[in-house]
Amino acid sequence: MTNNKVRLAILDMNDDEPNQGLRCIADIVGFFNTDVDWKIYNVRAKQEIPDTSYDIYISSGGPGSPLDKGEWRAPYLKLMQNLWDFNKKESQQKKHVFFICYSFQVICDYFNLGEIKPRRSTSFGILPVHKTKKGHNDPVLAGLNDPFYAVDSRDWQLIQPKLTVFKNRGAKILSLEKIRTHVELERAIMAVRFSDEFFGTQFHPEADPVSMQAYFSLEEHKQVVIKSFGEAKYKQMMDRMDDPDKLIMTYETILPTFIKNAIHQIKEPLLS
Template sequence: MIDKLKLAILDMNDAQPNQGLRCITEIVQKFHEDIDYKIYDVRAKNEIPDSSYDIYISSGGPGSPLEQEPWRQPYLDLMQNLWDFNKMSLAKKKHVFFICYSFQVICDYFELGEIKPRRSTSFGILQVHQTKKGHNDLILKGLPDPFYAVDSRDWQLIQPKLSVFKKHGATILSLEKIRTHVELERAIMAVRFSKEFVGTQFHPEAEPVSMKAYFKLEKNRKIVVESFGEEKYNQMMDRVDDPDKLFLTYNAIIPRFIKNAIVQAKQPLMS
């Protein structure tokens, strides 16, 4: 019988209140028979795991993904070590999932394109369109096109350097919603960096039931309405518990990523 896999959750929220970390933890706990996990507070406490874990999930978070803080180089050194390990290992690999802020940080590190501030914050449950590669990718296969996801960002990856994508073997899996009324480049919303490394600009961990309850609270409703308007709030609440929207994304992307890592780990070693 194989030992349980080790999973590290990298908390990139910088001690700011958030729902994402709880949602990630709840997804991971569904695999308790196969996985033991530990949370590391990367930005607030400079906690960086070692490279002994089998799976890493790096969360979203606030602020600039380009900030030069003490945690940054150790974090990137870890990711480079995991990347190098995967290149050398003929059997067991290290699987990493990057969400939103972490996605921006690693895309900047790999120099896949321009990480730029948005003109305004993108917020809500919005459409995400798959590329041809995305249609057949493990984490997106079978999802409708477009599918819906929680989008919350002040920064974005644009102007992809396709030669760098080719060099790393990376592929673009999805793009943001089509906006016919504005002449702005569509942001890249998901990238597969390798068979084991993948990331999304959106929040696939967002759990619809708790999200609805959270935003129904008056203090949270007030924040959204004051920041984005009543129409945006009503649109989000209309979409949050639609079974054809967020539920599909939540049940597919991160669970598939974890299941795949478990399956790969259980395969017999190459002789």
């Protein structure tokens, strides 16, 4: 740990496609600059894989199929297995990992927690996410309403959880997607605590409402949303960006709480 700072790796899973998420993650991590030294690794496009010397890893969302067998996949999953194994052996200095959307789907497939399947249609917008009973008691979600609201942007989903696998791994389902009374479709799993140190969401907790509002206010981006999802969806999304109980609360709670808790757990043994 350099200068008593925690070391954090951001794993960029965007495959060099333009995105807002990576900048949002970097902005949130930047809030902790007095406690954290951090570096970005371009995993899918350049096969950049960090070693196990970091204390915290944040693995981003990204485009395409989470079942993609690209060259990055084996070394990425080997890293995750090594971090998992390290935590099982090490009594104090744990490795903390947060998985977002695409990364969440990749690790859920690797851990065999359920079925990763394409959606009938893209889920897009600022949508309600409902806590499970275990979600109500989880420290990362504790500060949020039920339901809370998050940016959802995905063509794939985790459904049909293998509850025996969850139990054997000690994993917990913390939230589910919006209730849809008009369709008989299984609700996707939206957040999982894999262990005390591994946490993931199928939505985008890093989404910053200020920059999102600026981005989608531009006519070219506005028209893409309207063409794909309709004017009503666009208006709903823009209205929810302004609501202090919706996106801003999620942005200020989930990833900052995870990082803050991880820093505390990492530094506590050094101070005792």
